Amino acid sequence: MKTNRGITRAVQATGAILLFSISCVPHETTDPKEGTGDKSQWGFTFTAERTSLTIKQSAADTVPLTMTRSGGYNGDIIPQSFPMGGYTVDFTAPVRNGLVTTQSVIFTIGGTTGPIEFKTIIAAVPQTEALQPKNIEFTLNIIRKDGTFITAPATMSVSRGGSTSVGVGVIRTNFTDPVPMSLATTTTGLTASFSPNPITGTTSTMTLSADATVPEGTYNIGVRSFAGLSNQGTAPVTLTVTPPAAPGSIAVSFSVGTLIVPRNNTVPIGLNIVRTNYTGAVSVTVAGIPGGVTFTANPSNTNSVSISFSATAGATPGTYPLVVTASGAGIPDATANLSLQIPQ
Numbered sequence: 001m002k003t004n005r006g007i008t009r010a011v012q013a014t015g016a017i018l019l020f021s022i023s024c025v026p027h028e029t030t031d032p033k034e035g036t037g038d039k040s041q042w043g044f045t046f047t048a049e050r051t052s053l054t055i056k057q058s059a060a061d062t063v064p065l066t067m068t069r070s071g072g073y074n075g076d077i078i079p080q081s082f083p084m085g086g087y088t089v090d091f092t093a094p095v096r097n098g099l100v101t102t103q104s105v106i107f108t109i110g111g112t113t114g115p116i117e118f119k120t121i122i123a124a125v126p127q128t129e130a131l132q133p134k135n136i137e138f139t140l141n142i143i144r145k146d147g148t149f150i151t152a153p154a155t156m157s158v159s160r161g162g163s164t165s166v167g168v169g170v171i172r173t174n175f176t177d178p179v180p181m182s183l184a185t186t187t188t189g190l191t192a193s194f195s196p197n198p199i200t201g202t203t204s205t206m207t208l209s210a211d212a213t214v215p216e217g218t219y220n221i222g223v224r225s226f227a228g229l230s231n232q233g234t235a236p237v238t239l240t241v242t243p244p245a246a247p248g249s250i251a252v253s254f255s256v257g258t259l260i261v262p263r264n265n266t267v268p269i270g271l272n273i274v275r276t277n278y279t280g281a282v283s284v285t286v287a288g289i290p291g292g293v294t295f296t297a298n299p300s301n302t303n304s305v306s307i308s309f310s311a312t313a314g315a316t317p318g319t320y321p322l323v324v325t326a327s328g329a330g331i332p333d334a335t336a337n338l339s340l341q342i343p344q
Contacts, residue, residue, distance in 0.1 A: 037072035039130040044069045044077060046124040046134040048105075053138065057145040058111040062092075062104050063138075067124050069099040076127040077101060083120060086113035087140070107140060112234075114142030146174040152223040152235040156208065159245040160216065163209035168194070168223050168235070170202050181206070184222030184234045189214035190241075192223075199225075208239070216241050248278030250334045252326045258319075258339040259309060261293070266310040271324060271336065273303045280328050288322040290315065293340070309340060317344045 035042055049064045067077040081089035092104040105122055118140055125133045151169040158164045170179050178198035183190070189211045194204045206223065219241065224234045251274040261267045273282055284297040284305050292315030297307040305326070320340045327333050 032074060034075045034128055035069075035071075035073040035130075039072075041071035042069075042073035042128070042130055043071045044073060044124070044126060044131065044134070046077075046136060048122070048136050048138070051136060051138050052141070053107060054141045054143060055107060055109045056143055057109055057113060057115075059145065060106055060108040062106045064102060064104050065122070065124075065136075067101045067103070073126070073128070073131065074099070078125050078127065079103060079105065080123045080125055080133075081105070081120070082123070084118070086110050087142075089120075089122075107138075109140075109142055111145070115144055117141045144171065144173040147233070148172055148175055148179050148225045149233040150223050150225050150235040152206070152237055154236070155238045155240070157240040157242055158208055158210045159242045160210055160214055161212040161244050163207055165205055165207045168204050168206045170199050170204075170225060172202065179225045182224055184224040185220070187214075187219055187221065190219065190221065190239070210241050212244065214241050216243060245277050248328070248331045249276045250274065250278055250282060250326060250328060250331060251276075252324070252334045252336045254324075254336055254338050257337075258341055260341045260343060261309045261311045262343055263292075263311045263313050263315050263317075266308050268306055268308045269338075271297075271305040271307055271326065273300075273305065273326065275303065278328055278331050280330075282326050282328050285325045285327070286322055287325070288320055288340075290318070290320045290340075290342070292316065293320075293342070311342050315342050317342045 045068045047066045053061050053063070055061045065079060069077070079091055083089045087110060088108045090106045090108070092106070094101050094103040120138050120140060121135050122138060123133045123135045149171040151171065153166050156164060156166060168181070178200045180198040181194040181204060183192045190208070192206055192208045194206050196204055217240075219239045220236065221239050222234045222236050253272050254269060255272065256269070259267060259269050271284060279301065281299040281301050282305060283299040284307060286295050286307075289295060292312045293309060295307055295309050297305055307324070318341075320342075322338045322340050324336045324338055325333050326335070
C-alpha cells in the first residue's frame, strides 16, 4: 500500500490481520486555483521599477509593478493604495504570465497640490489567509506645473465704502510671458485693480474696494492669473467686510509757540500730526510770512512734518503771527498757529 507521509500498521485480532493507514498532511492543499503543496512554503515578491517620483501639479506618473509567486502559491495578488488628499492613485489592468503578474500604478497630482514631498504606501495583498501583504513606500516630490503660481494674503479686511492695498506675487515656472491678474470670484460691490496688470515681473499691488452697499460679513474670494496656460494658479483669500470707517482727519500742533530765526539763518521746526483713520501724505502751506523770509516743507506720510524757515539779511526784524495749514487727500484741513520772531 502506498501512503504519503503516512504510517502503516498491522493489528491481529481474532485471527485476522487488519491493515490501516494514517495520513498526516496538515499543510497541503488540493485547490489548484489557490496553490499546491505545503502552504508554509508559499510566498511572493513585490517590486517596483522605482520608488522616488517627481511630478508636476496637474500631471501624472506611471510606475510598473511586478508580483512573482513562489513555493506553490498560485492565487491572485491585488495591489491596493492608501492615498491622502491632493492626489489620486489608479492601477492598470493586471497581466499574468505564469507565476508573474505585471501591473502599473498611476499617481495623478491635483492642480493645487504642493509643492511638497510626502510618502505613500502601495500594498500587494495576496488573496489567501496563508500569506501577509507586502508594502512598498513611494516618495512623491510635487513641484509646480509650468506657468504661474499666485501668492496673496490669506486674510484681508476692508470697510464698507473703503479700500485697502496689498502686495501679490507670481512664482514662475518655465514661463516668462506677462501675467494678467483678476479676482477669481465676482461679488457685487467688490472690485480689485492691480498695478501693474499684467505682471511682467513677479509682483503687483492689488487695491481692493468695497462700495457702501456691500453687506458686512465674510467672503471667499481669490486672486487668479490667466496667462495662456490651462489650470493657472488661484490664491484663496478670505475677505472680511467691516462697518464703514469713521471719517479721516488730522490735528496739527507745534511743540513751541515762538520760533526765532536770525537774519542770514535757516531754522527747522517739527509740525506734529495726530492721525485718525488717515494714513496718506500731509502737505503744508504757511500764511503771514513777511518779506525776506521763505519756508520749505516736504509732504510726509509720518506723524510729523519738518518745516524750515530762512531769513535773509534784508528781513525786517519783528514778530509775525503765522498760520500753518496741513492738508491731505479727502480730509479737512488742519491749522496751527506759530509766532515767527526775527531779532535785531
